[in-house]
Amino acid sequence: MxxxxxxxxxxxxxxxxxxxxxxxxxxxxxxxxxxxxxxxxxxxxxxxxxxxxxxxxxxxxxxxxxxxxxxxxxxxxxxxxxxxxxxxxxxxxxxxxxxxxxxxxxxxxxxxxxPNVVQFIVPADSDITSIKQLKGKKVSLGAAGSGTRVSSINILKALGISESDVDGQALNYSATTSALANGQIDAGVIVGSLKVGAITELALTRDIRILSFTPEELAEISAAYPYYERIDAPTGIYKNVKAFSAPAVWNxxxxxxxxxxxxxxxxxxxxxxxxxxxxxxxxxxxxxxxxxxxxxxxxxxxxxxxxxxxxxxxxxxxxxxx
CATH class of the missing domain: 3.40.190.10 (Periplasmic binding protein-like II)
Incomplete structure (x- = not known):
């Protein structure tokens, strides 16, 4: 033993x-x-x-x-x-x-x-038709620690809208689409590929629009932040969403x-x-x-x-x- x-x-x-x-x-x-x-x-x-x-x-x-x-x-x-x-x-x-x-x-x-597309989403029946109309509105700018938040704040700033000009919410993708679906926010920003899952799923259950940037707005953004480029999304990229133009940045x-x-x-x-x-x-x-x-x-x-x-x-x- x-x-x-x-x-x-x-x-x-x-x-x-x-x-x-x-x-x-x-x-x-x-x-x-x-x-x-x-x-x-x-x-x-x-x-x-x-x-x-x-x-x-x-x-x-x-x-x-x-x-x-x-x-x-x-x-x-x-x-x-x-x-x-x-x-x-x-x-x-x-x-x-x-x-x-x-x-x-x-x-x-x-x-x-x-390229990651900066997509500002509103309900289809919203009276918001342009980025500059977001002043004073409740907007999800993206979660703390996210590139979405950095991009949304930079783009608003380039268009003359400071972070304090909006009632900014720090929500991630899922919380943003949920808040939009339930009418808890006026607009939300999701920065992702075209056909990103969060927006695709939201569009299946709610009527939404994605705000389109004008050529002048895109020029202002590029002048302030040269790494943004224009992306043109065709009609139907999301269910019932019309064509839109938006800034994009490479991942x-x-x-x-x-x-x-x-x-x-x-x-x-x-x-x-x-x-x-x-x-x-x-x-x-x-x-x-x-x-x-x-x-x-x-x-x-x-x-x-x-x-x-x-x-x-x-x-x-x-x-x-x-």
Whole structure:
């Protein structure tokens, strides 16, 4: 019979081995910061996590629900997330240390994803027909810590409307559409892809309109914030919603600037090798491809991404580069 001393020793050894393997497992387990489950960030982040986990050896990732852009940038800068999805304007503000960030964030961009459209929604029978009529109204500007809130405030400011000019509500996507459906707010802002789930679902049960920006308003916004571009949505993009024009800003994947170059290269390479699969699974045709990485010109790409771009450009000499 084994002595108690030997038994204790074996138990201690087993515990040590278990802890060692647990540590090694955790070392290769990562998260990607997304947004609310009713937006586009969450399913896209989940699909990217799956593609990377399936195609990169000893790599495991899961999608994390967050308040979106601002929170994702901060967590990436603090090494609490490996990757985060964010709007380009938010990343620029983070890089420069402008509000809502207390100081410059140590982040870099992996690659551009797709344009995010700033959509101001009102009930179909509302007497609000223009953005400037939102003064004095109860408006959901987006959740605290979200890129939606940053964009909605920036755009109102560009059009001469300060945050204090509206009765601003800090609601996420789901709370915004619920409040609109129940008549608790006059308007709500959702910044997401065209056909974003939150608006699609709302339009199935309520008659809504999306305010269309005039060419003059879009020019004012572009003059104040050059990273916004015009997007024209056709009639029927949502049920019974007429065509509208709105500003849009590119979404990007953000990583810590100290990320290993080889990891950044591998993440970029695997993502673009599987880009058609990603598009098909989340129904987002606007996701960029290898020839569109140059779309993001206002922010430096991670050196690992640059390595992938250089390789791709050499094998596709007609590709436009940054």
């Amino acid at each position: 084994m002595s108690r001393l030997v038994q204790k020793g074996m138990v201690s050894l087993c515990l040590a081995v278990t802890l060692l393997f647990s540590h090694l497992s955790l070392a290769d387990s990562y998260t990607i910061g997304t947004g609310s489950q009713s937006g586009t960030y969450y399913p896209l982040g989940g699909m990217l996590a799956t593609v990377w986990s399936d195609n990169i050896p000893d790599f495991d990732m899961r999608a994390e629900v967050t308040a979106a852009s601002v929170e994702n940038v901060i967590k990436v800068a603090l090494h609490k997330q490996l990757v985060g999805i964010a709007m380009e304007n938010v990343v620029l503000q983070a890089h420069e240390g402008h509000k809502p960030f207390p100081k410059p964030m140590d982040v870099s961009v992996l690659f551009a994803l797709y 990007v994947l953000v990583v810590n600037k100290d990320m290993d170059d080889e990891m950044a290269y591998e993440l970029t390479k695997v993502a673009f090798e599987n880009i058609n699969k990603i598009r098909a699974n989340i129904g987002l045709a606007e996701i960029s491809d290898s020839e569109e990485i140059h779309q993001l010109t206002a922010f430096p790409l991670h050196p690992g991404t640059k390595k992938f771009v250089d390789e791709y450009t050499k094998s596709h000499p007609n590709t436009q580069t940054m």
